Amino acid sequence: MVAAAGASQQGPASKHMAGRAEGVSQNLTGVWSGRYFYPRELPPVSFVATLIETATSLTGMTHEPAATSTARYASLQGQREGNAVSFTKTYDKAQLKAHPIHYSGIINGDATEIKGTWRIPGYWSGNFLMIRSPGKVAAVTRKVAERV
Template sequence: MNDPRDATGVWYGRYFATGWEVPENSFIAHLEEFGGAVEGTITEPDDTGRSEIRRAFVSGSRSLDTLAFTKQYDPSGPLAHSVAYSGRISEDGTEVTGDWRFSGYHGSFVMNREIFSAEELDEDAAVDEELLIELGDPAPPAWRL
């Protein structure tokens, strides 16, 4: 991922309604971007009481700093409608802010993620390996083979 605005990753967010009976809620979005096309899933707490979580599928696009997608709730769950999202990705690629709307309802959303460099991930793996050696790990885990 050379472009920091590439939408690929795990995003943690909240959405808010503007003057409507739609309660504020949190969500986790798992997004993948391929050549500007964005797909993924969203899970969020189900405040209707019909299940613990709601699932939705995401399909959309990103161009430069603009991310637009449709969140289609899983029709086998408590909701079956779709919601249109449009937002701007920060220059460092760690935050998206924007608006959502469906069927006359609208509001705002924000989602954030952490971006780790390859060096940071390598350092974490080295520390984990050193800890395993110190603890006398009898067999190397499969990920080190």
């Protein structure tokens, strides 16, 4: 197929890059403060997440208070496409690993907030909000660079 003079033809890769240029182009690597909400009258839960973005891949860790005195820790694995993120949170404790939690969210224009929904298929779902902690991006980036 030949494109007419002056017309542009975009494949999947160029559409992805165009979406990134028009939307959010900042790397998500950094420390994020978050809160997830239950669908009923249960109180929201605060958490801290450290995200590492490499190309379209997202990895990281979270920690949050637990009903007992020990904190809960979890690992994150996911991806980013333009201003959309999706990741799975898996808790470190054996009894919690059986129920991975799926998150889907949208990044705001200056990449300082991620808002979306979480779900445990067949059990629970709710909303979440993550806000990037200012000034900690450089420190996390530096630590990641030092590990390489």
